[in-house]
Amino acid sequence: MANLKKSALMIQFIGKPSKIDWRRLPMFDKLLNFHRFDLKITPQTAFLIRSGNDDIEPNKIDMEFVRIETPYGRTVYIPGSSLKGPFRNHVGTLLKGMEKNVCLLERGNDCKEKLNKRSPALENYNKACYACRMFGSTEFASIVRFEDFFPYRLNDTPDQKARSIKSIEKYSYVRHGVKIDRKTGSASRNALFDAEAIVGGEFFGTLVMKNPEMWQVAMIFKAIEDINLGLQKIGGMKSRGFGKVKIDIESVNVETFSDKITFFDLKNGTLSLQPSIKPSDGLFSKSYKFTDQQIEDYKTMVYGNLKDW
Ligand SMILES: [Zn+2]
Numbered sequence: 001m002a003n004l005k006k007s008a009l010m011i012q013f014i015g016k017p018s019k020i021d022w023r024r025l026p027m028f029d030k031l032l033n034f035h036r037f038d039l040k041i042t043p044q045t046a047f048l049i050r051s052g053n054d055d056i057e058p059n060k061i062d063m064e065f066v067r068i069e070t071p072y073g074r075t076v077y078i079p080g081s082s083l084k085g086p087f088r089n090h091v092g093t094l095l096k097g098m099e100k101n102v103c104l105l106e107r108g109n110d111c112k113e114k115l116n117k118r119s120p121a122l123e124n125y126n127k128a129c130y131a132c133r134m135f136g137s138t139e140f141a142s143i144v145r146f147e148d149f150f151p152y153r154l155n156d157t158p159d160q161k162a163r164s165i166k167s168i169e170k171y172s173y174v175r176h177g178v179k180i181d182r183k184t185g186s187a188s189r190n191a192l193f194d195a196e197a198i199v200g201g202e203f204f205g206t207l208v209m210k211n212p213e214m215w216q217v218a219m220i221f222k223a224i225e226d227i228n229l230g231l232q233k234i235g236g237m238k239s240r241g242f243g244k245v246k247i248d249i250e251s252v253n254v255e256t257f258s259d260k261i262t263f264f265d266l267k268n269g270t271l272s273l274q275p276s277i278k279p280s281d282g283l284f285s286k287s288y289k290f291t292d293q294q295i296e297d298y299k300t301m302v303y304g305n306l307k308d309w
Contacts, residue, residue: 121140259286
């Protein structure tokens, strides 16, 4: 079955002149590496991830921080999707600045119209813009996936988790505001609103990249640097000064299937890095764990080895 599928793809690529070398196709389907970034997010200003239940109950505040029931208590948290949006947005801006194709930032440029469900995955990937290659599109999955972030670490004890949930609530406060009519610049009618914000505490979670190209790992490092500079904010009420956060990379874990860290690369086939630290052996793979200065060294290595992409 697998062979049949492959030969069908080959015919398609031989039949249609294309810049893609079909011999690279298996590389695209083959899992070469996983990157897992363990992150800590610390709000630096008021911070609000809005709950979807806004404005339903009249007696509640207008904009509430999103909460979820956990075995350790009901807690504020950051859904992964609330992080992916700002990352996609900022990486898109960076890519555009480097004159890479990014759809939706200009009229009539929408990957959705170029991609075809029946085309081979690599063909769609090649046609898609850089942002869609990294963050997904209707026709293929995102390389980047954010898990939900909680006020505790996953390997904390249940007691520690319950304490962290209680402790972050002391940073919750409600800000009263006045809605400004954008046209007239004055306060609009029915204009008072309340917004809940978290102004301290820490959230922990993981960003996973499945089979990224090397430039995509570089973009994640760069986006985190820029978020820490305040160039991209996260959550609601950004125009009111909310949403500056600090993101600490606590560790970068790379699963790889050879001694080197090998990446799929659309232009070059594959690219490899040879870190100076030794990987540990797993059942099927080797894994590198970078912490502290090793993270900076790995980032420098990634930045320094980007070929034309
Ligand atoms: Zn696109």
